[in-house]
Amino acid sequence: EAGVAQSPRYKIIEKRQSVAFWCNPISGHATLYWYQQILGQGPKLLIQFQNNGVVDDSQLPKDRFSAERLKGVDSTLKIQPAKLEDSAVYLCASSLVYRGAYEQYFGPGTRLTVT
Amino acid sequence: GENVEQHPSTLSVQEGDSAVIKCTYSDSASNYFPWYKQELGKRPQLIIDIRSNVGEKKDQRIAVTLNKTAKHFSLHITETQPEDSAVYFCAASSGGFQKLVFGTGTRLLVSP
Numbered sequence: 001e002a003g004v005a006q007s008p009r010y011k012i013i014e015k016r017q018s019v020a021f022w023c024n025p026i027s028g029h030a031t032l033y034w035y036q037q038i039l040g041q042g043p044k045l046l047i048q049f050q051n052n053g054v055v056d057d058s059q060l061p062k063d064r065f066s067a068e069r070l071k072g073v074d075s076t077l078k079i080q081p082a083k084l085e086d087s088a089v090y091l092c093a094s095s096l097v098y099r100g101a102y103e104q105y106f107g108p109g110t111r112l113t114v115t
Numbered sequence: 116g117e118n119v120e121q122h123p124s125t126l127s128v129q130e131g132d133s134a135v136i137k138c139t140y141s142d143s144a145s146n147y148f149p150w151y152k153q154e155l156g157k158r159p160q161l162i163i164d165i166r167s168n169v170g171e172k173k174d175q176r177i178a179v180t181l182n183k184t185a186k187h188f189s190l191h192i193t194e195t196q197p198e199d200s201a202v203y204f205c206a207a208s209s210g211g212f213q214k215l216v217f218g219t220g221t222r223l224l225v226s227p
Contacts, residue, residue: 031213042204042217043159056214091158095213103149104215106158
């Protein structure tokens with residue numbers, strides 16, 4: 001079974017520039033998550049999709065971050081404009097079911113450095 | 116919302132010793148508590164989880180205990196090995212959509 005795929009793996013941009021990350025979840029997984037992991041901290045949920053609908057985006061800084069999941073499969077997360085404090089690893093995860101307790105499978109992450 | 120605290124932040128043990136990591140949560144409605152292991156530069160991987168209707172779960176050298184009354188849960192690793200060295204995160208699932216709130220992590224170092 002193929003895992004969660006993410007690209008790019010690394011990205012360096014200057015502040016005020018834009019950046020986009022891509023995620024392809026495990027086939028058949030209806031629930032997709034984007035997490036931000038700042039160095040030395042645990043992952044923080046930014047947004048959660050069920051198919052192509054948003055079920056939680058309460059911690060997404062909507063003035064600069066946006067995400068979409070077209071056709072309920074792949075997803076993109078965008079930051080525009082980036083700030084220095086956005087430097088982090090952005091992790092995508094997917095799971096089979098959203099109600100109840102099912103494992104979330106994480107992708108390798110995209111390490112973003114904002115200079 | 117849910118808040119998860121994790122202790123200690125770092126833990127050093129000798130190979131063969133036991134290691135215990137503790138977490139507390141604030142939302143009494145949380146019902147799912149996974150533990151993830153993250154090696155340097157790698158993705159988090161689930162190592163064990165427990166649901167609120169169970170008090171203890173064991174998988175070989177790893178066990179998790181849950182005290183719902185006190186709202187805390189712990190990870191126990193016995194007979195530690197150098198390959199157990201990593202950062203361990205606890206998490207609690209809050210609400211009906213399996214939203215995970217993670218602790219701040221414990222860096223475990225197992226010395227040969």
